[in-house]
Amino acid sequence: MSARVRAVVAGVVTISVVIAVVLFVRTAYLASRDGGVSPVPAAAATGPATPPPAGAHIVFRSTAPGPDYGLVAAVSLDDPAGPRASTGVACDRVDAVADAVSCLRTRRGVVTTFEAVLLDGSWEESRTWPLAGIPSRTRLSAAGDLVATTAFVSGHSYAATGFSTQTEVTRTDGESLGNLEEFTLLVDGREIAPVDRNIWGVTFAGGDRFYATAASAALGRTWLVEGDLRARTLTAVREDVECPSLSPDGSRIAYKKDVGDRHWAIAVLDLASGDESVLGENRSVDDQVAWLDDATLLYGLPRPGEAGAADVWSIRTEPGSQPDVLIPDAWSPAVVRE
Structure with missing residues (x-):
């Protein structure tokens, strides 16, 4: 090989390495801005699946320092601060029900990609499909037959201007029910043109019904919407609502x-009366809360001054309730009821 050829090869290798490093740093930065929690490290790959403990439990993304960082773990619902079992599955965001798990994750390499993974009740992969951008939100229906995924197509945070999302609902067998940005959005009975709409934060309500967030940057408005998968409509229910989560009994x-x-702030809306209660969490919560039971909420909060660290907090929905740490070194909680 001539000196010139060796120089060209060396240059190509150097450029490839630089590109890979730049892409990794950029992706890590963007993903870490969504809620302040770092994404799965490059070394954290999916390992052998270990089913969580028997009975009702909570799954979450571990942020504990060490080899389990970025992997999904589980604790018994009866002892949330007790021993945790690592599943060996790497996720940026996770949701789970008794027989299904939805995992959104980042695949790093020379070209960074993003994917959604569906696992069964034994935490074995059953289906994967690409995401259009950085993982943001995912939810499963209570029956485990529907899954919603949200990714940032541009931007990296709901606090940023000019962000764009893509939210899709699919059946767990792979049939797509559509990109929600393409559904008809109705506000006060009038259709809102799909110029700059974003839809995210799906929570399923049974059958074809769901709730979600709809936003229009041009109008400067955000709504809680009730969606219909069959009619392909989104109907505004209330303004200034983001990342809804329906209670287990369906009343709030x-x-x-x-x-x-x-x-x-965290607020709770009674669907029958229309009464809204703002809870006693004074910190800003950029998360889609989960219901521990009909009177308790869970959510993740980054730990101030500790990059990549977070804890799962709980708060009762009664007036005057104050938050407590439920699971330290944790993020993206989901309650699995057997």
């Missing part, structure tokens, strides 16, 4: 509420 919706300067 918890969500994050912008109380000014993109500071998100």
Whole structure:
């Protein structure tokens, strides 16, 4: 090989390495801005699946330092602060029900890609498909037959201007029920043109019904919408609502509420009366809350001053309740009821 050829090869290798490093750093930065939690490290690959403990349990993404960082773990619902079992599955976001698991994750390499993974009740992969961008939100229906995925196509945070999302609902057998940005959006009985709409934060309500967030940057408005998968409609129910989560008994919706300067409080809406209660969490919560039971909410919060660290907190929905750490070194909780 001539000196010139060797120089060209060396240059190509150097450029490839630089590109790979730049892509990894950029992706890690963007993903870490969504909620302040670092993505799965490059070394954290999916290992042998280990089913979680028997009975009702909570799954979450571990943020504990060490080899399990970025892997999904589980604790017994009866002892959330007790021993945790690592599943060996790497996820940026996770949701789970008794017989299905939805996992959104980042695949790093010379070209970074993103994917959704569906696993069965034994945590064995049953299906994977590509995501259009950085993983953001995922939810399964209670029956485990529907899965919603949200990715940032551009931008990296709901606090950023000019962000764009793609939210899709599919059946767990692979049939797509559509990109929700393409559904008809109705506000006060009038159709809102799909110029710059974004839809995210799906929570299923049974059958073809679901709730989600709809937003229009041009109008500067955000709504809680009730969706219909069969009619392909999104109907505004209430303004200034983001990332809804329907209670197990279906009577209330918890969500994050912008109380000014993109500071998100946690609020609960009674669907029958229309009464809204803002809870006693004074920190800004940029997460889609989960219901531990009909009176308790779970959510992740980054730990101040500790990059990549987070804890899962709980708060009762009664007036005056204060938050407590439920699971340290954890993120993206999901309650699995057997």
